Amino acid sequence: MLRVAARPPRPLPTLADAYADRAPDGPDPLAARVRKVAAGTGAPEERVAASVAHLGLAARLAAVALGCAALHGAVPDLAPGLLRWDPEATAPDDLWLTDVRPRPADLIGEVLLEGHLLPLARVLAARHRLAPGLLRGNAASAVAGAAGQLDRWARDRGRPDVARRTATAAERLFAHPYLSGTGTFTGPAFRRRSCCLYYRVPAGGVCGDCCFTRPPRSSPRAPSG
Template identity: 40%
Template structure:
């Protein structure tokens, strides 16, 4: 009666924690890609605030959105919230994706260990006081834990708080998250071409996962030249000096084709 007892398999081993020193070294390496990939690991100084301020606390988030509105010269809170969400999403995606594809490391940016510092312009500075992360033992299955770390752990709480203080469509916010992800993928592919194939494959898998599914598509009209087409609009065109972003859903196919052709000519240095 117990002939089947010996067939049970041992549970699969869990992710292996990385040392704090190793995580800090990887973050320093990834930071060389661009300012959006930078995460500082020095001890805290005055002026740094918990990341939870921006993710789950309506008061500091409202203040930050108001500052963005002032900088953009708009009275429309929806536009400011949209632009802020996309910018912060880019800051959160970039170091996580960068560490995953360069060194097969899943960085822990959990709000409990992460901090930000207000700045008048540019990417929001980020710092972790005790760098932590896990080794990615199966790169072919990295999308799911990366999605949980960034979307479930960080962007979903942020989206809920934004929607609690400003009426804004969920599809717009997830389109922004997808656009920020695509921008991260494009940056890595351009600046680390040896990682392009791996990064694009990971990006496409993430874009087909849960709330990001259907938000947009990474296309490659010419080898090595990536473009993103989203299904929603971030509202940037409604700013006084705004216009349509390159990935905007409002651009007609003919204009988009002309933009891609022009970008390819500029890249190749042709007429």
């Protein structure tokens, strides 16, 4: 769900604020989310919490963009300045779109990848020493996960039109240079070439699309893809 309101019920930063460079003593919604994830997961390193936080926000944004493309054949303008974000909340209470401006579904790469996942990755890579390949893999995993959920929803409800639009939007995203080469995407199935580091969270294990089949034992660092 994406909430729509010109004025959310309380003051919230925009995602443009989250992606911006800022003074150390200024409000920092992205740092707040990383701290929240670290506290909630017990992540042993800040970079692990940052990767998990990145994957969660990427999945949230991918679900919104792909869901609209699949169900309505269009995507909303999700310009970071239009999206208010509560870094202390989780879906569906974290994102508020302040103005609805439909855009053609074939612009989903511009809206999702260039508008959000690229600038988000740049900030997190600079702050937390996260490899670009890891962050690209997180973005790809988020897109594939959203596509898989939509495909199952469409097939369970006899909506082949939604399944087709889901596949078209996902294929368009995986053809984008940012996601190209991040893994093997066949249908809604995906196997990434990097690891999000979730296995380093206590009792975390590996994700279903991870490049590992079991948690690594010896090296604290996962391949970056």
